Amino acid sequence: xxxxxxxxxxxxxxGYESKKWMGQCPSCHNWNTFCEEPVEKKTSGRKxxxxxxxxxxxxxxxxxxxxxxKDPRFDTGFSEFSRVLGGGVVPGSLVLVGGDPGIxxxxxxxxxALNLADAGKKVLYISGEESLRQIRLRADRxxxxxxxxxxxxxxxxxxxxxxxxxxxxxxAVIDSIQTMYSDEAQSAPGSVTQVRECAQALMVCAKENNIxxxxxxxxxxxxxxxxxxxxxxxxxxxxxxxxxxxGAYRILRSAKNRFGSTNEIGVxxxxxxxxxxxxxxxxxxxxxxxxEASGAVxxxxxxxxxxxxxxxxxLVTETxxxxxxxxxxxxxxxxxxxxxxxxxxxxxxxxxxxxxxxNITGGMRVAEPALDLAVLTAIISSLRNIVVPEDTIxxxxxxxxxxxxxxxxxxxxxxxxxxxxxxxxILPAYNVKRLSGEGYSPEAELLGVRSLTELIRLL
Numbered sequence: 001x002x003x004x005x006x007x008x009x010x011x012x013x014x015g016y017e018s019k020k021w022m023g024q025c026p027s028c029h030n031w032n033t034f035c036e037e038p039v040e041k042k043t044s045g046r047k048x049x050x051x052x053x054x055x056x057x058x059x060x061x062x063x064x065x066x067x068x069x070k071d072p073r074f075d076t077g078f079s080e081f082s083r084v085l086g087g088g089v090v091p092g093s094l095v096l097v098g099g100d101p102g103i104x105x106x107x108x109x110x111x112x113a114l115n116l117a118d119a120g121k122k123v124l125y126i127s128g129e130e131s132l133r134q135i136r137l138r139a140d141r142x143x144x145x146x147x148x149x150x151x152x153x154x155x156x157x158x159x160x161x162x163x164x165x166x167x168x169x170x171x172a173v174i175d176s177i178q179t180m181y182s183d184e185a186q187s188a189p190g191s192v193t194q195v196r197e198c199a200q201a202l203m204v205c206a207k208e209n210n211i212x213x214x215x216x217x218x219x220x221x222x223x224x225x226x227x228x229x230x231x232x233x234x235x236x237x238x239x240x241x242x243x244x245x246x247g248a249y250r251i252l253r254s255a256k257n258r259f260g261s262t263n264e265i266g267v268x269x270x271x272x273x274x275x276x277x278x279x280x281x282x283x284x285x286x287x288x289x290x291x292e293a294s295g296a297v298x299x300x301x302x303x304x305x306x307x308x309x310x311x312x313x314x315l316v317t318e319t320x321x322x323x324x325x326x327x328x329x330x331x332x333x334x335x336x337x338x339x340x341x342x343x344x345x346x347x348x349x350x351x352x353x354x355x356x357x358x359n360i361t362g363g364m365r366v367a368e369p370a371l372d373l374a375v376l377t378a379i380i381s382s383l384r385n386i387v388v389p390e391d392t393i394x395x396x397x398x399x400x401x402x403x404x405x406x407x408x409x410x411x412x413x414x415x416x417x418x419x420x421x422x423x424x425x426i427l428p429a430y431n432v433k434r435l436s437g438e439g440y441s442p443e444a445e446l447l448g449v450r451s452l453t454e455l456i457r458l459l
Contacts, residue, residue: 077115086260330360
């Protein structure tokens with residue numbers, strides 16, 4: 001067998017391979033993403049009409065011959081974590097967890113390993129960034145376990161896969177994928193080639209041995225997982241661990257999930273003893289609400305199957321410049337400009353004379369259209385200096401004609417509001433009509449509006 005080393009160029013975003021450098025990737029159309037990597041190709045003769053002398057490989061099977069029995073999921077010990085994963089850890093799945101440095105990725109997965117070990121699961125934690133002593137110090141701070149939890153400090157992917165096939169743990173944690181290297185690729189750890197080769201080897205090992213594997217991934221300054229974009233295509237689930245408000249709270253969000261919804265989020269709080277679940281995020285988001293202040297209103301938005309109450313704050317002041325200033329924190333900037341244009345056109349409010357600022361408290365980033373009515377209510381409240389009652393909640397989508405359109409899962413939003421003591425709900429009139437037709441009689445008073453004109457009269 002002969003080996004031949006050559007240099008090729010890879011796209012950092014999608015993994016497209018080219019023999020020469022190109023300014024724009026023909027696959028993902030991004031500019032200046034090609035990097036040069038050495039690649040070692042192995043060549044061998046053919047024998048009996050196929051390459052090499054190994055086994056012929058697997059044969060195709062019929063659909064009815066495939067075993068479709070579902071394996072029971074592992075409970076992570078965190079209800080928030082299990083919800084984001086779609087109900088628990090799937091055996092044989094490959095999960096990628098990304099996040100900023102110091103956000104708590106290693107702490108979260110170490111607590112996951114401790115929880116599963118306490119439940120009697122065989123767990124192997126492999127770290128390429130920390131020594132065993134550093135892991136022990138962090139484990140002493142978080143908690144101890146008498147379960148079958150083992151640790152290993154290793155970066156060679158060949159030895160790691162051999163150990164996984166020998167030990168066959170039910171859960172494996174790789175911290176992190178950028179520190180691992182394979183002898184098959186002649187490049188530095190963390191390069192495009194190494195990350196791709198190591199992820200591919202772990203994927204094959206996890207599927208063949210039915211090992212649930214969690215990978216820790218570094219992120220770039222843009223907030224995406226470092227390395228080739230093909231890494232996200234290889235894994236089954238991609239989770240991002242984010243700082244909700246830049247402080248003690250953390251949000252676990254799913255960007256890809258082959259075994260569940262991608263809209264679920266989990267909220268955690270960083271404490272001295274590790275991460276703690278926040279079982280009632282609505283109460284967290286409403287902490288410290290202003291009393292008798294204009295420009296503040298509470299809305300209810302859906303994050304997957306979970307309703308969450310959030311406070312929307314609006315501030316409108318006369319502009320000191322020729323062009324009014326707009327600022328949106330937690331929502332799309334262009335959506336705010338669109339809503340202000342609807343106010344000016346349909347209600348005759350001269351918004352070009354005012355600066356407008358909108359803030360979603362709690363550090364949440366919201367893209368749901370049901371936020372529209374609450375944003376306009378906060379802006380009108382600040383402009384007219386009208387105080388919205390503290391026991392009132394507002395949600396609904398607003399169209400370009402100034403109409404208030406219906407939103408899904410209105411009943412779940414109302415129930416969540418009632419749990420926290422809200423007694424008045426301003427929502428689309430169609431939702432009120434539909435709930436009445438279904439015989440639903442909530443404790444809160446439902447105030448349906450069809451247009452922004454009715455909203456102004458109601459306020």
